[in-house]
Amino acid sequence: MKSTPSARHRARKLAVQALYQLHFLEASPSQVIKEFLEDNDLKRADVAYFETLVLGVSQQKAALWLTICELLDREPEKIDPVEKSILLLGAFELSAHMEIPFKVVITESVDLAKIFGGTDSYKYVNSILDRLATTFRAIEVGTLQVR
Numbered sequence: 773m774k775s776t777p778s779a780r781h782r783a784r785k786l787a788v789q790a791l792y793q794l795h796f797l798e799a800s801p802s803q804v805i806k807e808f809l810e811d812n813d814l815k816r817a818d819v820a821y822f823e824t825l826v827l828g829v830s831q832q833k834a835a836l837w838l839t840i841c842e843l844l845d846r847e848p849e850k851i852d853p854v855e856k857s858i859l860l861l862g863a864f865e866l867s868a869h870m871e872i873p874f875k876v877v878i879t880e881s882v883d884l885a886k887i888f889g890g891t892d893s894y895k896y897v898n899s900i901l902d903r904l905a906t907t908f909r910a911i912e913v914g915t916l917q918v919r
Contacts, residue, residue, distance in 0.1 A: 781880060782817035784861065787825035788884050791857035794830065801830040829864045836863040843903050854888050855897060862901045866908040874905040874912055 790804050797804070805826050809819070829836065840859050841848050851859070862881035865872055878901045885894035906913050 779816060779818040780821055781883070782814075783819070783822040783825065784880055784884060785887065786812060786814070786817055786822050787829070787861055788854070788857050788888055790822075790826045791829055791860060792853055792888075794826075795853045795857065801826050825861060825864065828868055829860050832864060832868070833860060836860050836867065839863060839907060840900065840904065843900050852890065852893065854890075855885065855893050858884050858889065858893075858897050859900055862897070863904055863908075866901065866905055870909075874909045878902060878905065 786808060790801075790808050793799075793804055794801060805823055808814075808822070814822070837848070837856075837860065840863055844851065858881050861884070862877055865877040865880075866874060869877075878898060881901050882894045882898050885897040889897065
């Protein structure tokens with residue numbers, strides 16, 4: 773029996789879509805959030821978390837992207853906008869939401885890449901966020917590797 777996605781998973785899915793839109797539109801994060809709240813069925817999504825993700829990634833985008841770029845094996849401009857949105861979302865959660873285990877952040881990001889990304893983009897997202905976890909969560913990652 774397949775489990776239903778959690779309210780936070782739904783929030784992440786919507787956040788990826790909003791961040792993708794922000795990549796192409798000259799709109800503020802607040803405008804995009806407002807449109808999403810008006811245009812989507814958010815009954816089973818964690819709306820507050822959706823807003824936190826979109827605003828948080830938008831506010832910290834430059835710093836997060838610099839950190840991500842250090843781990844890329846290609847030019848940053850060659851990263852697909854969907855992958856970029858997912859990587860930024862994952863990096864934000866790793867850096868700003870310590871209450872969420874890093875493995876959950878990576879798993880959720882991989883799932884999003886499977887839904888929205890290209891054929892093997894989930895592998896790329898996994899490899900980048902796995903290495904990024906050692907930057908943002910060195911103690912948590914180190915603790916699990918020692919055992």
